[in-house]
Amino acid sequence: MLIGFDHLILAVNNLGQVDADFQRAGFSITQRMDAGKGPSENRLIVFEDGSYIEILFLADPEYRKTHRLAPLLAAGDGWGDYSLHSDALDSDKARLDAAGIPSNRPADYTKSLADGRPWTVALLQAGRGTGRVELPFIAADLTPRNIRIPDDNIRHANTAKGIVGLSIVTDDLPGLVPAMDAIFGTDGAEALSDSPDIRRGRRWNFNGRFVDIVEPVAGSSELNAHLQQRGPSIYEVFVKASRPSGLLDLAATHGARIRLI
Structure with a gap:
């Protein structure tokens, strides 16, 4: 069963100003204390509902060259990928196989914290790096979730509570529907919009959350500009907040559209 969003990846070319910028946007920043030094570094924004945003920096130039997010980073900082949280990865895999959707065999990914505690998550890849880039990957914890995702810094000055939805822009909505x-x-529902920039859209609801995929009309629009610059990818993320304040300052969020609702 899909429980909710696991996490979203916000890829950046430099971590230098990340802490200060996102704190200015009202977020509390968590640095998970992993053992050793790997080819990437990150910061986490963890929410009350257990979902989180990973701000990812690919520190090793050679690692970056082959990383699935390299093409997006070449276009600048911004949203990179998204994952769903599941408690039944085998069932998720079976649905994809039955529909003929390419995906990897679920693989375990293990790291340890500096204090020696290990954490393991199983990942089912169906999207970027495996299949259509608009599709997610799915995660299932094999160790207590609060080891992988520290839950001691989940209060935010902007009153953010959790990730409830996102919109993705594509140039081929019909081709994505079966996957x-x-x-x-479940079948997605037609997502009606008053925006003249949207040709058609579809929404998939799950456990009180949603994913919208929209296809813009031809011509000049913000959606089309995003599509041309970053290709099919996440356009905007919706975060539940006690005091909704709309779209956050793009300079503070490194170009990633985050709307508090």
């Missing part, structure tokens, strides 16, 4: 239906185990 998205298989991932969510």
Whole structure:
């Protein structure tokens, strides 16, 4: 069963100003104390509902060259990928296989904290790096979740509570529908919009959350500009907040559209 969003990846080219910028946007920043030094570094924004944003920096130039997010980083900082949280990865895999959707065999990923505690998460890849870039990957914890995702810094000055939805811009909505239906185990519904920039859209609801995929009309628009600059990818993220304040300052969020609702 899909429980909610696991995490979103916000890829940046430099971590130098990340802490100060996101604190200015009202977020509390968590640095998970992993053992050793790897080819990447990150900061986490963890929410009350257990979801989180990973701000990811690919520190090793050679590692970066082959990373699935390299093409997006070449276009600048911004949203990179998204994952769903599941407690039944085998069932998720079976749905994808039955629909003929390419995906990897679920693989365990293990690291340890500096204090020696290990954490392991199983990952099912169906999207960027495996199949259509608009599709998610799915995560299931094999160790207590609060080891992988520290939960001692989940209060935010901007009153953010958790990730409730996101919108993705694509140039081929019909081609995505079978895969998205298989991932969510339900047919998406037509997403009606008053925006003249949207040609068509579809929404998949799950456990009080949603994923919208929209296809823009031809011509000049913000959606089309995003599509041309970053390709099919996450356009905007919706975060539940006690005091909704709309779209956050893009300079503070490194170009990632985050809307508090």
